[in-house]
Amino acid sequence: MTIIEVPRKSNPPNARLPNTGKKPETSKENKQKVENIPLLPIIFICSVVTAWCLALLLNSFGIVGNDDWFDGSSQEVRIHPQHGTPRYRPQPHSEAPNDKYNHKIGGYEPFIAIEYGAFGSRVGASVDGVMKIFPVNGRLKTPNSVAYLxxxxxxxxxxxxxxxVNPKNIVYGMRSMMGRRxxxxxxxxxxxxxxxxxxxxxxxxxxxxVVVNREDIILSPEQIQAEIFRQLKLAAQxxxxEEITHTIMTVPAYFTDDQRQAVKDSARLAGLEVLRLVNEPTAAAIGYDAQNQEYLNARDESFVLVFNTENADTDVTISSIEDGMFGILSTTRGEFTFDPPNRPAGESVDYRYDITSEQYQERSDKHIAEQLITTVQNALTAAKLQKGDLSILIMTGDESAIHEIQPFLETFFDGxxxxxxxxxxxAVLRGVVYQAEILSGDLDGDWVGAFDITSLTRGIETAGGxxxxxxxRNTLVPTRKSLNVTTIHDKQxxxxxxxxxxxxAFVKDNTLLGSFELDYLEEGPAGQVVVEVVCELDTNARPEIRATELGRGNMAVWNAGEGFDERHMTEDLQKMLVDAxxxxxxxxxxxxxxDGKVADGDEFGIVVVPREEEVEQKRQQMWK
Known part of the structure; x- marks a missing residue:
């Protein structure tokens, strides 16, 4: 909602100046000239100057943008349904008929993409193959803050x-609170x-x-963030x-399942259904068209580092690209400051030290480099990679900060x-808009990367429970993995x-999803019959398990079904992780x-067949 300040009405033409109580010291002739001066032109000029100054003032506060104020288009004030106060909403652009851009996606309304940043959010869409950002109150990037008046x-x-305004009623930073306990x-x-x-x-x-009209109001982070999502939705509408109800949205790669669900819940309060959540580093890489770089074709798997900086906060994500699919290997968060620490940690003493600007700059450069390299090195260590393994380097975020820190990083990566x-x-918004265009059917292409992660590990019960x-856990979906198992009894x-x-480690402490049987196995000694178990997750993390007897093709399948909702099984996700x-x-x-022992009543149990590389590793350890 935007409060519009209406210019004061100008004085009528017959208005008189206030009486000062002093008699004018003029002759009769001069007095007659003063009375004959027309006031209407003077009032008109003053009104124009006042309106111009008011427009500049409103623009400086971000309430009205230059394009919205001066393009001659009409403006509309609507009543906010919840609070009953005016909201400023510009009329749609008029350079072309609106139905030209009403691209449909499988029966959905026009499809939008939202970049949900740490400090600001943006909404955009693809119009004739070009990314268009919809301004909110004259700003292309809307700060993630809400003021309750x-x-x-x-x-x-x-x-x-x-x-x-009372600072206790200006709320921000909901992204760091949603979905946490x-x-x-x-x-x-x-x-x-x-x-x-x-x-x-x-x-x-x-x-x-917050306190509104002397009454305490308790709000959840999802409710507050929904106000921002609602404004982004209105800007696109x-x-x-026409009404817009579906979107694709970016989230940080380190978000847990609870945090991702909280984002979806907040968007739903704003009237938006989130069909896909895209990890920010993946969207940035797509925005740079990293998956189509020519030199990637020579390698089966390539590695991409995305360095993001925003308001002195940094995060480094390393991803793998294989067959156009992105997989996140590590994410590391950090902070950096441009100024080096210049205060001693000991007792305060009188001390003077002269330093030149060149010496201070040298200390500052060293301080920046140490912070950046530490964050990058931690990400490389977590991904089990060396800096020479990286194929692509990408930077996103604040361009002014990037200009300062990019030389240090290029030096670290040997030029x-x-x-x-x-x-x-x-770059992030460009990537998610590209994905929205593919989802809408307006662009021929394949999905690039995965858009969600597994909150918990999927697996099966083996002998001994x-x-x-x-x-x-934290595997990007869709995905497909397999292992081989064998029988534990003769003639099983x-x-x-x-x-x-x-x-x-034991199934008794985990959550059961379902069970199924594979019958009519070939009779034989224990360990002779081998069955391949394939676990496949779709884009919504719904599991499907297939068990196939190798050599005979005997198969059984289990799937979670359309109504599967993992949230009901992982409501205490953080507690489960802490206990683990x-x-x-x-x-x-x-x-x-x-390990390997058969529990009582385990008549149809299984054990895992070690992979060849695991057997070889154990053999090497025995020789050592």
Whole structure:
């Protein structure tokens, strides 16, 4: 919502100047000339100057953009359905008929793409093959802040725009709160205790308290963020002149399943259904057309580093590209400052030290390089790669910061340059718009990369009640992985497959998804019959398990079905992850006792057939 300041009406032509109480010191002739001066032209000129100054003032606050104010198009004020206060909404652009751009996607309305950034968000779409960004209140990038006033709600304004508003009612940073819990996230309390607005613990989740018309209002982060998503939606609707209900949206690669679901819930409150969530580094790489670089064709698998910086926050993501599919290997977050630390950590003493500007710049450069290299090196270590293994380097985010830090990174990578040709600030939005265009059917192409991750490991039960992982957590979907299993009894003609999700070593501590049997196996000694188990996840992370007897083709299939919703099985995701880490050492000891043993009543059990490389590795260890 935007509050529009209406210019004051000019004085009528017959208005008189205020009486000063002094008698004019003029002759009769001069007095007659003054009375005959026409006031209407003077009032008209003053009104024009006043309106011009008012327009510049509104534009400086971001309330009205230059194009919206001066292009002569009509403006419309609508009443916000919830708060009953005016919202500024420009009329659709008039350079061409609107129905020309009403591209449909499988019966959906016009399809939009949203870049959900840490500090600001943008909405765009592909128009005749060109990315178009829809401005909100004259801004191409809307700050992720919401101000709650007695008169209504202001979206996209910060403290600098609203100096006379209570800072406790200006709320921002919802992206870092959604989907988190106080009991399982140790850093959440630290992240929220120094904010200017009030954060409370409600049902183990962060909520925000604001005061409107002297009444306390408790809001969830999803409700607050929905105000911003609603404005992005309205901006696109103004362009297309019809209702929009579907979108593709970007999220950080490190987001958990709960955080991703919270983003979807927030968008749903704004009237948007999120069909796909795209990881920001993947969208950035697509925006640079990284998957189509010519030199990638010579390698089966290539590696891409995406360095993102925004407001001194940095994150480095390393992905693999194979057959046009992106897989995230590691994500590391960090911070950097341009100024080196110049205060001693000891007691305060009187000390003077003269330093030249060149010496200060040298210290500053060294300080920046150390911070950047540490973050990049941590990402390389987590991905188990060397800097020479990287094929593509990409930078996204704040262009002014990129200009300063890019030389340090290129030096670290031995002169290897970053991809260019695309604005780093819009690369993420460009990538997600490209994906939206493919989804809409307006562009012939294949899906590039995956758009969600598995929140928990998928696997099956093996002998002794052990949990055998097939697809680890944080794997990008869609995906397909397999392993081989064999019988544990002589003349065993049936196998029972119990599918679980979780991170614990024993199935009793994980969540059962379903079960199925493979019958009519060939009779033979234990370990002779080999069955391939394939676990496949679609774009919505719905699992399908296939068990096929090798050599005979005997097969059984289990799938979760259309109504599968993993959220109901992983509501306490953070607690499950904490417990897995807490009991890891104890479970390792217990696994050594039960590995390969048959539990009581395990008539149709299975054991995993080691892969050749695993057998060779164990053989080498024995020789050592």
């Amino acid at each position: 007695d008169e209504g709600v202001l979206v996209g304004q910060d403290e600098m725009d609203l100096p006379f 106080f009991s399982t996230d140790q850093t959440l309390h630290r992240d929220t205790q120094y904010l200017p607005y009030e954060v409370i613990n409600k049902e183990d989740k962060p909520f925000i308290r 103004d362009y297309y002149s 290897k340059t970053f991809l260019s040709g695309v604005s780093p600030d819009t 052990l949990f055998q992982a097939i697809i680890p 003609t049936k196998m029972m497959f119990n599918i679980y999700v979780g991170e614990r 880490e807490r009991y890891r050492e104890e479970e390792v000891v217990e696994m050594r006792r039960y």
